Amino acid sequence: MSATGIPADLRESLTAAAAVPTLLVASDYDGCMSPLVSRPEDAVPNPASVAAIEAAAALADTAAAVVSGRELAVLADLSGVKGPVTLVGSHGSEFDTGFVEEISEAHRELLHRLIDELRSIAADHPGSRVETKPASTVLHVRNAAPADADAALEAARSGPARWPGVHVTEGKEVIELAVIETSKGHALDVLRDRVGADAVIYLGDDVTDEKAFAHLDSERGDVSIKVGAGDTIATHRIGDTDDVATVLEFIVARRRESTGR
Numbered sequence: 110m111s112a113t114g115i116p117a118d119l120r121e122s123l124t125a126a127a128a129v130p131t132l133l134v135a136s137d138y139d140g141c142m143s144p145l146v147s148r149p150e151d152a153v154p155n156p157a158s159v160a161a162i163e164a165a166a167a168l169a170d171t172a173a174a175v176v177s178g179r180e181l182a183v184l185a186d187l188s189g190v191k192g193p194v195t196l197v198g199s200h201g202s203e204f205d206t207g208f209v210e211e212i213s214e215a216h217r218e219l220l221h222r223l224i225d226e227l228r229s230i231a232a233d234h235p236g237s238r239v240e241t242k243p244a245s246t247v248l249h250v251r252n253a254a255p256a257d258a259d260a261a262l263e264a265a266r267s268g269p270a271r272w273p274g275v276h277v278t279e280g281k282e283v284i285e286l287a288v289i290e291t292s293k294g295h296a297l298d299v300l301r302d303r304v305g306a307d308a309v310i311y312l313g314d315d316v317t318d319e320k321a322f323a324h325l326d327s328e329r330g331d332v333s334i335k336v337g338a339g340d341t342i343a344t345h346r347i348g349d350t351d352d353v354a355t356v357l358e359f360i361v362a363r364r365r366e367s368t369g370r
């Protein structure tokens with residue numbers, strides 16, 4: 110998609126948002142800034158998206174953020190995105206100042222039990238693997254044969270996902286079990302308040318991004334953009350990670366025109 114290929118209604122919404130006094134532009138990482146790949150540690154970002162989000166953050170009265178399910182330190186490492194872009198990890202619960210909810214000893218103890226349990230499920234289903242993060246653990250089945258993937262996910266759903274205190278999110282070829290509640294929507298509220306944004310633009314592709322979309326309001330000028338297929342409450346949709354770069358570049362160009370810098 111070239112800039113001229115951006116759907117007319119989305120161009121109109123982005124142009125209006127780019128003209129507000131203070132703007133926040135935020136994107137998800139995996140599936141938006143970075144194409145989905147087999148191994149989570151190989152998820153490198155699209156350089157054009159990195160350049161555009163950094164350019165947005167450098168503009169007057171404009172803030173930019175990447176809000177990801179990744180652990181914050183891993184997000185910083187993998188994305189290579191530099192300040193003044195704000196990075197938020199762990200599905201909106203991990204800021205550079207720490208977690209929005211304190212991770213207690215009881216949380217840590219539960220997390221260890223969850224990791225042990227998911228590792229034992231993964232061992233029984235070839236091709237699946239376990240990712241660990243400070244407040245959650247993820248069972249990945251992208252590289253498992255379909256029957257193994259289904260069986261591994263079902264074992265997690267009917268087992269540790271039902272334990273008390275466990276917060277479950279099913280994403281793209283994953284089930285994630287967290288010991289605290291997470292919300293990208295809450296993260297956007299915090300960022301909006303922090304910078305006093307008059308409008309927020311957010312791009313996301315996965316289930317946890319729906320919580321972010323739910324905190325946006327097109328009536329007040331916010332723009333929600335779903336990337337790829339799947340049900341969504343977002344008001345706009347684009348195709349893939351290349352389109353994300355195109356949209357971010359379009360926002361920067363329009364914002365430059367409207368701020369005159």
Ligand SMILES: O=P(O)(O)OC[C@H]1O[C@H](O[C@H]2O[C@H](CO)[C@@H](O)[C@H](O)[C@H]2O)[C@H](O)[C@@H](O)[C@@H]1O
Nearest residue numbers: 138139145146147149152177178251281282283
């Ligand atoms: O909120 P996001 O930035 O989109 O992070 C969501 C999860 O992304 C990662 O998993 C996904 O991407 C992997 C690499 O492309 C892919 O292999 C996997 O199937 C996807 O579900 C990450 O590993 C998770 O920790 C994030 O929660």
